[in-house]
Amino acid sequence: MADAAGTGGWGFTDDRGAALAAGRAPERVVAYVRAGAALLDLGVRPLAVYGSGHDGEALDPVKAGGLAAAGVPYLGPGRALDAARLRALGGVDLLVDVTYDGKSPYAVDEALAAESGAGLAALSVSGELSLPAIVGRFGELASALGAPPGTAGRWGDAEAAVRAAVSRADVTVLALSGAGPEQVHLARPHAWPELALLAELGVRFVDPGPGPGANWLTADWEHAVGLAPGLVLFDSRANAVPPHAVPPGARLAPWNPETPPSPAACARFLQDLAAALEDREP
Known part of the structure; x- marks a missing residue:
């Protein structure tokens, strides 16, 4: 949800129950490939994306969605990232990952967010939620990040x-x-x-x-x-x-x-x- 902190700034509570707050909406977003492809569809272009432990140094075209065509850089597996690599991008405001257990991000270490000074949002993609509920949560995050109205769509x-x-x-x-x-x-x-x-x-x-x-x-x-x-x-x-x-x-x-x-x-x-x-x- 937007303005979750009630401060008049920006806020969002992710599916781990972590409340994120900032003075303004994050603009420089780095995301797990699946999350980044969804955000791109919803009108938010990630600064870059990273993979999971199953991914190599090249972006899996099956998982990429429209990321490659949009020219979004791929940084390799998330667990291999370090704060220096993120700082080399010119700074990152927010990391967006997915979670299967509602507790931990799937593809990146939580410590990376703290080391790089970025927030970390993890949205659930587990079978405990319906597909419309999962898609709805990504729509809420995209809206909070400034996605244009009307990009959510229906199927x-x-x-x-x-x-x-x-x-x-x-x-x-x-x-x-x-x-x-x-x-x-x-x-x-x-x-x-x-x-x-x-x-x-x-x-x-x-x-x-x-x-x-x-x-x-x-x-x-x-x-x-x-x-x-x-x-x-x-x-x-x-x-x-x-x-x-x-x-x-x-x-x-x-x-x-x-x-x-x-x-x-x-x-x-x-x-x-x-x-x-x-x-x-x-």
């Missing part, structure tokens, strides 16, 4: 496209992330906000089965093939490997588990999924 038409596709195509879906020839991580749909939304829209997901893991069931490819889905959503990020085995007759479609939480990105995801369900070009 109702894209939801309708998924419902229509479901009514025309009787397809079961399995979402997974390849880990190599011996292992595959099978997504538990309720743990992923975008997959949970698809389920609400009528998409029939295959249950990966019992076992450890709140977000994924780690299994072998034989188990995945045996689930016999009609459509496989495969993790298309650079740190995942392509499907090692494909269930007979199944179609493949890419899935980015770190889709930027913005209306525009979510609408594209839903439209692409609707096309995949009906086996047509998006």
Whole structure:
């Protein structure tokens, strides 16, 4: 929320419950790639972005959204950043990260913010929140950072496209992330906000089965093939490997588990999924 401190200056309370306050709205923002891509969609151009521990020295194009086209620099993995690197940018007002546990930022050390003199906001992207709630929080932050009115948008038409596709195509879906020839991580749909939304829209997901893991069931490819889905959503990020085995007759479609939480990105995801369900070009 804006002016959370009640001082007449700028304020925002993040999803860890941390209240940020400043004399004016932060202008020089550095963000985790996923958060930065969402902010860009919402009308706030980051000064630069950084990656997670899964990312290398080059920006993963699957996670980048419109960042590369907008010329936003990539600083490499967040855990490798130091205060000197941020100061070399000419100063940073705010770091924006995501959080999965509501306690800690995912991709950057909290100490970096203190060392660099920047604030740190972490917004939740966990499965405990609905996708609209997550997108709404990023919209609130973008608004607090001065995003132009009307940039939030909606994705109702894209939801309708998924419902229509479901009514025309009787397809079961399995979402997974390849880990190599011996292992595959099978997504538990309720743990992923975008997959949970698809389920609400009528998409029939295959249950990966019992076992450890709140977000994924780690299994072998034989188990995945045996689930016999009609459509496989495969993790298309650079740190995942392509499907090692494909269930007979199944179609493949890419899935980015770190889709930027913005209306525009979510609408594209839903439209692409609707096309995949009906086996047509998006």
